[in-house]
Amino acid sequence: MHAFTKLTGLVAALDRVNVDTDQIIPKQFLKTIKRTGLREGLFYDWRRQKDGSPDPSFFLNQTRYQGATILLTRDNFGCGSSREHAPWALLDQGFRCVIASSFADIFYNNCFQNGILPVVLKAEEIQALMKDVLATPGYQLTVDLGQQTVTTPTGAGYRFTIDPFRKDCLYRGLDSIGLTLQHESAIAAYEARRKTEAPWLFTDLRT
Amino acid sequence: MSGKTLFDKIWDSHLVRQEPDGTTLLYIDRQLVHEVTSPQAFEGLKLAGRKPRRPGATLAVPDHNVPTTDRRLGIADQVSAIQIQTLEDNCRDFGITLFNMSDIRQGIVHVIGPEQGFTLPGTTIVCGDSHTSTHGAFGALAFGIGTSEVEHVLATQCLVQKRPKTMEIRVDGTLSDRCSAKDVILAIIGKIGTAGGTGYVIEYTGSVIRTLSMEGRMTLCNMSIEGGARAGMVAADEKTFAYIKGRPLAPAGASFDQAVKSWRQLTTDADAKYDAVVVLKAEEIAPQVSWGTSPGMVTGVDRRVPDPAAMTDEKDRKATERALEYMGLTPDMPITAITIDKVFIGSCTNARIEDLRVAANFAKGKKVAKTVHAIVVPGSGLVKQQAEEEGLHRIFTAAGFEWREPGCSMCLAMNADVLQPGERCASTSNRNFEGRQGAGGRTHLVSPAMAVAAAVEGHFVDIRTWS
Numbered sequence: 001m002h003a004f005t006k007l008t009g010l011v012a013a014l015d016r017v018n019v020d021t022d023q024i025i026p027k028q029f030l031k032t033i034k035r036t037g038l039r040e041g042l043f044y045d046w047r048r049q050k051d052g053s054p055d056p057s058f059f060l061n062q063t064r065y066q067g068a069t070i071l072l073t074r075d076n077f078g079c080g081s082s083r084e085h086a087p088w089a090l091l092d093q094g095f096r097c098v099i100a101s102s103f104a105d106i107f108y109n110n111c112f113q114n115g116i117l118p119v120v121l122k123a124e125e126i127q128a129l130m131k132d133v134l135a136t137p138g139y140q141l142t143v144d145l146g147q148q149t150v151t152t153p154t155g156a157g158y159r160f161t162i163d164p165f166r167k168d169c170l171y172r173g174l175d176s177i178g179l180t181l182q183h184e185s186a187i188a189a190y191e192a193r194r195k196t197e198a199p200w201l202f203t204d205l206r207t
Numbered sequence: 208m209s210g211k212t213l214f215d216k217i218w219d220s221h222l223v224r225q226e227p228d229g230t231t232l233l234y235i236d237r238q239l240v241h242e243v244t245s246p247q248a249f250e251g252l253k254l255a256g257r258k259p260r261r262p263g264a265t266l267a268v269p270d271h272n273v274p275t276t277d278r279r280l281g282i283a284d285q286v287s288a289i290q291i292q293t294l295e296d297n298c299r300d301f302g303i304t305l306f307n308m309s310d311i312r313q314g315i316v317h318v319i320g321p322e323q324g325f326t327l328p329g330t331t332i333v334c335g336d337s338h339t340s341t342h343g344a345f346g347a348l349a350f351g352i353g354t355s356e357v358e359h360v361l362a363t364q365c366l367v368q369k370r371p372k373t374m375e376i377r378v379d380g381t382l383s384d385r386c387s388a389k390d391v392i393l394a395i396i397g398k399i400g401t402a403g404g405t406g407y408v409i410e411y412t413g414s415v416i417r418t419l420s421m422e423g424r425m426t427l428c429n430m431s432i433e434g435g436a437r438a439g440m441v442a443a444d445e446k447t448f449a450y451i452k453g454r455p456l457a458p459a460g461a462s463f464d465q466a467v468k469s470w471r472q473l474t475t476d477a478d479a480k481y482d483a484v485v486v487l488k489a490e491e492i493a494p495q496v497s498w499g500t501s502p503g504m505v506t507g508v509d510r511r512v513p514d515p516a517a518m519t520d521e522k523d524r525k526a527t528e529r530a531l532e533y534m535g536l537t538p539d540m541p542i543t544a545i546t547i548d549k550v551f552i553g554s555c556t557n558a559r560i561e562d563l564r565v566a567a568n569f570a571k572g573k574k575v576a577k578t579v580h581a582i583v584v585p586g587s588g589l590v591k592q593q594a595e596e597e598g599l600h601r602i603f604t605a606a607g608f609e610w611r612e613p614g615c616s617m618c619l620a621m622n623a624d625v626l627q628p629g630e631r632c633a634s635t636s637n638r639n640f641e642g643r644q645g646a647g648g649r650t651h652l653v654s655p656a657m658a659v660a661a662a663v664e665g666h667f668v669d670i671r672t673w674s
């Protein structure tokens with residue numbers, strides 16, 4: 001997994017609430033058996049007009065947002081389906097950080113599995129940033145995971161919170177399965193104890 | 208010290224270890240796998256040279272891509288076919304039980320788990336699918352995960368989790384005749400909003416929940432995720448034990464009795480505290496119809512489509528305007544004036560035998576309107592078989608409904624069952640997001656009874672007074 005330490009980058013603004021994962025990556029792109037190449041499906045339906053041509057008003061189609069690495073959006077981003085294709089598609093498009101006033105739980109988790117930093121800021125902070133980004137082509141932010149700050153071009157800063165364990169894993173780009181496997185003996189001890197408490201949970205479903 | 212909630216009891220009994228910040232390594236008893244969210248997980252295992260820790264704790268089934276028409280013809284869509292083949296190959300390579308497309312036990316992952324006795328009280332159950340919350344109906348902690356986590360569970364039988372908060376949603380009173388679990392959960396989401404449950408695990412309590420059948424409880428827990436909660440649960444009781452008894456994968460004989468003894472402990476203590484409590488009165492719940500593009504955009508069938516001009520909050524107004532434009536509805540029009548083109552009775556929310564019985568009961572002797580195309584898609588091969596034994600399929604086909612093979616079907620339209628742009632559907636599924644049932648398609652979420660009445664009349668009607 002990619003580590004995330006500090007990122008300065010162009011910000012793209014998606015000024016909508018409740019953006020669900022069906023919009024981020026529609027179902028027809030879920031038939032893939034790969035993690036890569038999903039960029040083409042990112043916001044597929046929103047990117048196009050009824051006749052199939054690109055919608056020039058959609059943010060990702062605007063030249064000012066080409067090369068953006070930070071996505072700024074609003075409440076409840078990533079709600080709905082658990083599809084990890086959503087962060088995969090965002091990553092494929094080049095986004096390494098999503099800033100929103102809140103995230104749906106599963107999407108939030110999925111970001112960490114893919115080296116994407118989800119940052120939660122207060123609604124009024126999002127409102128202020130949204131205004132500035134929309135008004136200022138080329139607007140950049142610096143997101144510093146170590147310091148847990150988002151810094152604007154004028155030097156104003158916002159702090160965000162994050163669980164220490166998650167932060168550490170993302171900061172160092174750790175393989176989370178490898179990490180869990182280091183606790184093999186704790187898992188085995190749990191299983192041995194549990195087997196006596198609830199033996200019916202250890203019958204093999206294959207028989 | 209105060210008592211423990213049902214959630215606390217399950218969580219605490221699955222704790223393998225904890226980090227200093229409270230991050231928990233949680234033991235996962237069982238995992239369900241389907242074709243859409245698993246290929247990359249198996250690929251990850253292969254690339255890292257890892258093996259499943261307990262292949263016998265996982266059950267796999269294809270459901271999202273399967274055709275609901277004659278299976279002997281195979282799958283026309285090559286990409287779908289490859290995904291299903293990949294699942295079969297992976298299960299063979301890793302020694303995981305699979306119910307393939309020709310197996311009578313095949314069906315929607317959240318229908319077959321309970322049906323097989325795979326879903327048990329007190330367990331932790333995961334699946335790369337957000338509607339895993341369904342299994343909470345048995346007093347289990349069940350939640351959806353991403354594909355990386357599917358891989359994590361396969362490799363370690365554990366997940367790294369932060370302890371969620373708990374929310375009690377209590378529904379007291381008596382539901383009006385012909386209102387169902389679907390109306391209850393839609394009303395709940397209408398009340399708490401689509402993010403109201405974010406960060407929480409919900410426990411449903413109250414007299415209404417106790418009177419619901421296991422099928423009804425599954426419908427309820429299924430849509431917890433639409434209220435933002437990863438998991439919803441109902442404490443197990445005699446109904447739960449009776450449902451489980453005798454199912455193929457459930458404990459049997461002395462083992463069953465031992466299990467029931469332990470399951471009886473799994474209730475919230477009288478002195479336990481939830482982090483949040485929401486109360487609804489059953490008498491206030493009318494049959495629900497969603498009008499917008501998010502499950503929280505829902506109202507009673509006796510009400511009107513909202514008027515954005517009357518909204519003071521700018522965010523709400525903008526979202527409502529956008530939703531009404533997409534849905535092609537006029538502000539303030541009565542819900543019963545909305546005419547429909549399609550009806551879909553199916554999905555992991557409402558495709559169990561009880562749902563089909565209710566639907567058939569209302570369809571009996573009626574005819575689907577000429578302007579409407581209606582399909583019934585059973586939740587599993589066994590549901591289909593049972594329905595046919597009871598003659599329900601004949602009632603449906605006589606009324607003009609199509610009777611299909613089991614699968615997810617038009618719930619998300621990954622197979623050939625798709626809405627055309629602009630088409631409007633009364634659907635018993637769980638999501639009305641833009642394009643969910645096909646690009647440009649318009650979805651109204653309703654109960655099975657309401658879907659049948661809409662199919663017959665061609666527009667929504669109040670099932671309470673429909674004859």
Ligand code: SF4
Pocket residue numbers: 270271315316317336338554555556614615618619636637
């Ligand atoms: S029926 Fe719909 S919601 Fe349920 S698992 Fe299938 S696609 Fe998901």
